[in-house]
Amino acid sequence: MAELISENPAEALASGDVQFRFRDDELVSDPAVTVDAFVGQSNAVAVRIEPGDDARELLPHLDRIALVEVNFPAYTDGRGYSAARILREAGYAGELRAVGDVLIDQLSHMKRCGFDAFAPDAPLNEDDAKAAFDRWPHVYQSAADDRTPIWNLRHER
Amino acid sequence: MYKYDQYDQAMVDARVEEFRDQCRRRMEGHLTEDQFKPLRLMNGLYLQLHAYMLRVAVPYGTLNGQQMDALADIADKYDRGYGHFTTRQNIQYNWIKLEDAGDILADLAKVEMHAIQTSGNCIRNISADHFAGAAADELVDPRPYAELMRQWSSFHPEFTYLPRKFKICVIGADKDRAAMKLHDIGIQIVKNDEGELGAQFYVGGGMGRTPMIAPMIREFVPLDQLITYAEACLRVYNRYGRRDNKYKARIKILVHELGKEEYTRQVEEEFQHMLDQGIEPPFAELERIRPYFADPAFETGLSDDIDRSDPDFALWVDTNTHAHKAPGYVSAVISLKPVGGIPGDATAEQMHLMADLAREYSFDECRVMHTQNIVLPHVKKADLYALWQKLEAAGLGTANLDQIGDIIACPGLDYCSLANARSIPVAQKIAQRFEEKGQSNTLGELKLKISGCINACGHHHAGHIGILGVDKKGKENYQLLLGGSEGEDTSLAKITGPGFDEDGIVDAVEKATEVYLNEKQEGERFLDTYRRVGMAPFKEALYG
Incomplete structure (x- = not known):
């Protein structure tokens, strides 16, 4: 996975701008449409998943998606983590952007679930965010990232 | 360990x-x-x-x-x-x-301990049979599977912001000593006809405002698919569990509203998909964990005789020990329910003593029971008398396991900001009443559980006698429930009728025990008599 790229200093960011990105391709700036609108029209390349949406509705259309935004209206609503994993498990390789109430202490789990771009409503302290991304020396489970779980490390030759 | x-x-x-x-x-x-x-x-x-x-x-x-x-x-x-x-x-x-x-x-x-995920809307600490690895009736020690699930559930990236808290319990014996079916996921390790071990999954149990007994959704999950199956159960819950109302957010409501068949269908579909995703740990990990829970070096050729000449000791042996799989050994329960005490409390001195006794008599191991007592799992019968004397001297020798004085009580209004009523003083008064009557032993097995509000932390739904504290026009009021059980015959207790004040509830419990003593037939526990005669004679005595 690409290195963390901070798009701009926190003070130069507006609410909803992408602040952190782990991709080196070009930022997708097309407006994201709702899942319903996306499934019903053929020319959109960016889609936004709300907590109640079924991410699996997008699976037949993955080849024409460049950006999926997953909205977290409240950080305590964890449905977006499952949506992200479902997309990555289906092979989606485009940008997966967490938007909304995205805070420091959820960053590392979001990244593990496959998010590679973060556009918080309120820009985050950069040092705190970097510390959060680097928090866990190891991981116990396999997820949508490329980290090797502890139980595989234990049994490597 | x-x-x-x-x-x-x-x-x-x-x-x-x-x-x-x-x-x-x-x-x-x-x-x-x-x-x-x-x-x-x-x-x-x-x-x-x-x-x-x-x-x-x-x-x-x-x-x-x-x-x-x-x-x-x-x-x-x-x-x-x-x-x-x-x-x-x-x-x-x-x-x-x-x-x-x-x-x-x-x-x-x-000391390899933590407070991780002991609260919050995430997968909580995994519980297990407190006699695991010791009980004579056990098929297999459930703790290696619980440890594997501890690792899997720790810092789980997808399941840290679930609709509500999530409790998992694992047992390895037919006799359920851990209220397994009253958990969000209950797992019993079983053997199939081919002699292979697997996990039987029960999903959607719980207490709280809406008590439910978990239905079995899968009879046999092979051990090399255990984590994947659990992950599928959780993903369906995380996606579809209700988030609009915190009181309807536990998985039991989802399973109830979808129906067991539909929930199971969704889990099986997710599971089939996940089997290709590399979620399962290498089987070698389970094999790495298992030896940590191997039997300690039990001595062989020990006698099963116990010198019962001291009657107080003999009483304690009869009530507070549990049959062990190794000849000459027994599991000994240290009661944290002295008459007049706070159920489940222990002082620092008592904890140090229990640590010493674990080292001296039980291969450096002790267990916390969900009934808020402590077990020394592997004690030589020959050491029991010396052990009991040390417990007695420290106020830890109360002989009341599973009897009316062995009350489960939540912290209640003395500590808890959710509570409507105090639990601890009611527990103390009931224990004192029956101590004065000297009836504890006559009444035999009688599990009494008290919650200070409908969140049911004191498990009142699962008490042979349950007490629920409520707020009635600004006054503490206590409802009486009868007929609950958390064992292999799990059932939910029913409310007898209008509630009582603090002294009234103590009298009501006494009346219920009198009905039992009048009605009981040979060999019946309180629960058995209640199940045979039903609610009517109890209602008559309480309200007639």
Whole structure:
């Protein structure tokens, strides 16, 4: 996975701008449409998943998606983590952007679930965010990232 | 028992650093209280009526002497010299200062302990049969599977913001001593016709406002698919569990509203999909964990005789010991329910003593029971008398396991900000009443459980006799329930009728026991008599 790229200093960011990105391709700036609108029209390349949406509705259309935004209206609503994993498990390789109430202490789990771009409503302290991304020396489970779980490390030759 | 390796230790140490950093950001004003609250909860810190409460995880209830000593030291150093063992085999401290919390977590990490996920809407500490690895009737020790699930559920990236808390329990015997079917997921390790071990899954049980007994959704999950199946159960819940109403957010409501068949269908579909995703740990990991729970070096050729010439000792042996699989051994229960005491409380001195006794008599191992007592799992029968004398001298020799004085009670209005009524004084008065009557032994097995509000932390739905404290026009009022059970014959208790005041509920319990003594037939427990004669004679005695 690409290195963390901070798009701009926190003070130069507006609410909803992408602040952190782990991709080196070009930022997708097309407006994201709702899942319903996306499934019903053929020319959109960016889609936004709300907590109640079924991410699996997008699976037949993955080849024409460049950006999926997953909205977290409240950080305590964890449905977006499952949506992200479902997309990555289906092979989606485009940008997966967490938007909304995205805070420091959820960053590392979001990244593990496959998010590679973060556009918080309120820009985050950069040092705190970097510390959060680097928090866990190891991981116990396999997820949508490329980290090797502890139980595989234990049994490597 | 399980020992951390470098990886486990590194993860717990990282968690301590993460929490210290979160506290710093809270103090500096970068985190609002609303943003901080779920983070502190996931580290076991609740804000109670008078102070912070810290709940420390005891995975599958198993502790060694060094860990019990550390718990005692925390009680001395950071609390008021005591701790409270809980119905989920954990321990909590009621008088903690927020600024000490990071240091306490660091002290715990030094003895391979933590407070991770002891609260919050995440997968909580995994519980297990308290006689695991010792009981004569056990098929297999459930703790290796619980340990595997501990690792899988720790810092799970997808399931940290579930609709509501999530409790998992694992047992390995037909006799359920852990209220397995009253958990969000209950697992019984079973053997199939080919002699292979597997996991039987029960999903959607729970107590609280809407008590439900978990239905079985899969008879046999092969052990090399255990984690994947659990992950499928959780994903369906995380996606579709209700988030609009916190009282309808537990998985039991989802399973109930979808129906067992539809929930199971969705889990099986997700499971089939996940089998290709590389979620399952290598089977070698389970094989690595198992030897940590191998039998200790039991002596052979021991006698099963016990000198019963001291009648007080003989009574304690009859009530407080449990049959062991190894000849000459027994599991001994240390009651934390002295008459007039607070159920589940132990002082630092008592904890140190229990640590010493575990080292001296039980291969350096003890267990926390969900009934808020402590087990020394592997005691030589020849050592029992000496052990009992030491317990007696420390006020830990009460002979009342599963009897009317062995009451489960939540902290209630004395500590808890959710409670409507006090639980502890009611428990104390009931224990005193039956002590005065000298009837505890005559009544035999009688599980009495008290909750101070409908959240049911005192398991009143599962009591042979249950008591629920409610608020009635600003006064504490207590409802009486009969006929609950948490065992292999799990049932939910029913309310008898209008509630009582504090003294009235003690009288009501006494009347219920009188009905039992009048109606009972040879060999019947209170629960058996209730099930045979039904509610009517009890109602007649209480309200007639």
